[in-house]
Amino acid sequence: xxxxxxxxxxxxxxxxxxxxxxxxxxxxxxxxxxxxxxxxxxxxxxxxxxxxxxxxxxxxxxxxxxxxxxxxxxxxxxxxxxxxxxxxxxxxxxxxxxxxxxxxxxxxxxxxxxxxxxxxxxxxxxxxxxxxxxxxxxxxxxxxxxxxxxxxxxxxxxxxxxxxxxxxxxxxxxxxxxxxxxxxxxxxxxxxxxxxxxxxxxxxxxxxxxxxxxxxxxxxxxxxxxxxxxxxxxxxxxxxxxxxxxxxxxxxxxxxxxxxxxxxxxxxxxxxxxxxxxxxxxxxxxxxxxxxxxxxxxxxxxxxxxxxxxxxxxxxxxxxxxxxxxxxxxxxxxxxxxxxxxxxxxxxxxxxxxxxxxxxxxxxxxxxxxxxxxxxxxxxxxxxxxxxxxxxxxxxxxxxxxxxxxxxxxxxxxxxxxxxxxxxxxxxxxxxxxxxxxxxxxxxxxxxxxxxxxxxxxxxxxxxxxxxxxxxxxxxxxxxxxxx
Amino acid sequence: xxxxxxxxxxxxxxxxxxxxxxxxxxxxxxxxxxxxxxxxx
Numbered sequence: 001x002x003x004x005x006x007x008x009x010x011x012x013x014x015x016x017x018x019x020x021x022x023x024x025x026x027x028x029x030x031x032x033x034x035x036x037x038x039x040x041x042x043x044x045x046x047x048x049x050x051x052x053x054x055x056x057x058x059x060x061x062x063x064x065x066x067x068x069x070x071x072x073x074x075x076x077x078x079x080x081x082x083x084x085x086x087x088x089x090x091x092x093x094x095x096x097x098x099x100x101x102x103x104x105x106x107x108x109x110x111x112x113x114x115x116x117x118x119x120x121x122x123x124x125x126x127x128x129x130x131x132x133x134x135x136x137x138x139x140x141x142x143x144x145x146x147x148x149x150x151x152x153x154x155x156x157x158x159x160x161x162x163x164x165x166x167x168x169x170x171x172x173x174x175x176x177x178x179x180x181x182x183x184x185x186x187x188x189x190x191x192x193x194x195x196x197x198x199x200x201x202x203x204x205x206x207x208x209x210x211x212x213x214x215x216x217x218x219x220x221x222x223x224x225x226x227x228x229x230x231x232x233x234x235x236x237x238x239x240x241x242x243x244x245x246x247x248x249x250x251x252x253x254x255x256x257x258x259x260x261x262x263x264x265x266x267x268x269x270x271x272x273x274x275x276x277x278x279x280x281x282x283x284x285x286x287x288x289x290x291x292x293x294x295x296x297x298x299x300x301x302x303x304x305x306x307x308x309x310x311x312x313x314x315x316x317x318x319x320x321x322x323x324x325x326x327x328x329x330x331x332x333x334x335x336x337x338x339x340x341x342x343x344x345x346x347x348x349x350x351x352x353x354x355x356x357x358x359x360x361x362x363x364x365x366x367x368x369x370x371x372x373x374x375x376x377x378x379x380x381x382x383x384x385x386x387x388x389x390x391x392x393x394x395x396x397x398x399x400x401x402x403x404x405x406x407x408x409x410x411x412x413x414x415x416x417x418x419x420x421x422x423x424x425x426x427x428x429x430x431x432x433x434x435x436x437x438x439x440x441x442x443x444x445x446x447x448x449x450x451x452x453x454x455x456x457x458x459x460x461x462x463x464x465x466x467x468x469x470x471x472x473x474x475x476x477x478x479x480x481x482x483x484x
Numbered sequence: 485x486x487x488x489x490x491x492x493x494x495x496x497x498x499x500x501x502x503x504x505x506x507x508x509x510x511x512x513x514x515x516x517x518x519x520x521x522x523x524x525x
Contacts, residue, residue: 026492034501041505173505179512221501303520307513 016219018101023223029158029231031221036151036170038218039106042211043113043147044177046086047306049079049136051185055198059127062198070129078129078136080401085141087398090149094391095251097146098384102154102222109147110215116140117208124201147215148174148394152374153387157225160383161234164325164375168317171371175310181207241379243326243447247455248382254389259380259450262443266329267373268396268403269440273336273433274309274366276404280412280426281305281359287422288347288355301356308360309367316368317375325376326447332365333441340434344427370397380450407432 014020053075060066097105119135151170159166188206192199230236236246254260277284282298293301320328339358346355373393378386408429415425 024492028493028498030498031493031501034505037505037509041509173509176509176512179516180508181512183512183515217504300520303516307516307520310513 013104016101016104016107018099018104018224021101021103021222021224022226023229025226027223029225032151032155032158032223033166033169035102035106035218035221035223036155037173038221039109039147039150039215040170040173041177041180042215043109043144044174045181045207045211046079046082046144047175047178048181048185049082051182052200052203055189055193055200056124059124059198059200062196068127074129078132081133081137082141082144083401084398085138086144086148087395089142089145090391090394091145092391093142093146094149094388095385097149097391098153098251098388101224102150103219105146105150106215106219106222109143109150110212110219112139112143113147113215114143114208114212116143117204117211121201121204121208124204145391145394149387149391151222152390153383153385154222154224156374156378156383156386157229159231160236161231162318162321163378164320164372165314165318167374168314168371171317171374172310172313172367174370175306175313175367178306179310184210241324242449243324244379245382245450245455247452248384249380249389249450249454250456251385251388251392253454254381254385255392257380257450257454259447260389260393262447263373263376263380264393264396265443266333266440266447267369267393268400269436269443270329270332270336270366270369271397271400272404272407273340273436274363274369274404275400276408276429276433277359278305278309278363278366278404280405280408284426285352285355288426289350289352290423292350292352301359304356305359305363308364312364312367313371316365317371320372320375325372325379326444328368328372329376329444330441332369333437333444336362336365336437337434337441340430340437343430344424347423347427380447382456384456 053072056075057065057069057072059070060068065071093105116135116137116139119139120132121135123129123131123133123135152167155166155170156163185203185207188203189199192202192206249257282295282302285293285298285301286295316328316332323331339362343355343358346352346358374386374390377389377393381389408426411429411432412425415428416422
């Protein structure tokens with residue numbers, strides 16, 4: 001099954017080759033999740049980038065912003081560019097990642113991520129924000145995208161019995177990276193700052209160095225299973241589920257299937273619903289419960305939400321191994337619908353605990369959506385190109401990153417401008433989110449097994465397929481003429 | 485599950501690998517919980 005297209009590196013970089021990462025007999029597969037976590041815990045720093053925003057508005061003025069200092073909207077673009085590039089680099093480099101193996105991908109991601117910090121440090125030093133955009137946004141964003149998908153298919157191959165749990169562990173690391181990065185950044189800045197200098201550039205350099213080492217450890221720990229390897233005592237189910245294929249779909253054939261776009265829509269809706277409230281949770285809690293939730297308590301609430309975001313990734317992805325991927329997303333949509341509808345009610349009865357509970361459940365499902373989707377793709381499209389297909393699907397995240405905050409912010413402002421009290425300004429948004437989940441419920445319900453005409457044929461294996469045409473003219477005609 | 489053979493993965497290697505990622509993560513989570521509890525008091 002793992003007769004991978006060999007695009008092995010030669011010469012000095014031969015150690016990156018997929019063939020050099022094949023595990024020897026006796027290798028314990030539980031070594032692979034820490035390797036994946038080495039990468040995801042580092043790139044998860046992106047969620048904590050906002051800790052640099054305020055210090056970076058005072059690089060010239062030190063005590064307070066000077067006219068030459070950068071402003072917050074300009075700084076906000078750094079994160080936006082990085083997330084945008086994440087989605088598109090994952091889509092563009094997905095096949096390269098899949099065929100070259102996880103070590104080459106992790107190594108490249110480490111260089112990009114650390115290089116992004118290095119370039120950004122230079123940008124801060126010379127005080128040119130465009131250099132930071134290129135550094136953290138563009139180069140670092142490529143590290144984010146390549147790093148995010150690099151361990152996915154490897155983990156699925158090592159854990160055919162628990163693919164959800166395996167990918168959930170790695171993607172949990174992406175959620176958890178901010179927990180490390182946030183206090184580490186603050187601590188480093190306090191060490192490098194003086195009364196006449198803010199140590200952002202030095203902090204970037206230090207973090208780049210730390211992340212380079214950490215990610216390289218992951219790159220050298222990671223192994224792929226030998227062809228035909230299976231866990232001891234594991235036997236593939238004789239009667240396979242209709243929704244779990246044993247065949248593979250070529251990466252660039254997957255967008256031709258309705259299943260790809262249905263899962264894309266489900267992920268986009270789930271992320272839109274979560275990301276919109278994640279960014280506004282602090283303000284929302286204070287405005288819905290004026291005088292009862294202080295700014296300090298709201299910050300604690302945001303911390304709790306981040307914990308549930310991380311824990312949900314592991315919990316829901318692991319649960320999906322037992323109840324199935326489709327059922328897991330059905331729960332997300334139905335429970336999410338109930339929770340979003342309940343939020344205005346919690347505000348009307350003034351129940352802070354119920355409000356907090358609703359959002360903690362919602363945010364756990366937001367994280368769970370991210371973590372469960374690789375296993376969903378594996379069930380639909382097989383393991384061969386699952387990492388690359390996952391890369392294509394991550395564009396849904398980029399889109400949701402625009403939809404979610406826009407829905408929450410603009411509807412709130414529209415309501416307030418039309419005389420709606422602040423405490424009720426979010427109600428319409430909550431109902432719209434519930435409506436989106438209702439649509440997502442039907443998208444998920446429509447997902448069936450992929451038509452067998454999209455499955456790779458034996459002659460496709462091991463050959464470097466450039467397009468679907470490689471599968472034969474007849475099949476190409478079918479692809480262009482029909483849909484699944 | 486694959487077990488460690490004589491020339492395969494040793495238990496200490498597993499502990500080292502998981503400790504390498506688990507300790508920083510646990511530290512970060514502990515910091516967040518400590519802040520969250522403090523803030524809600």
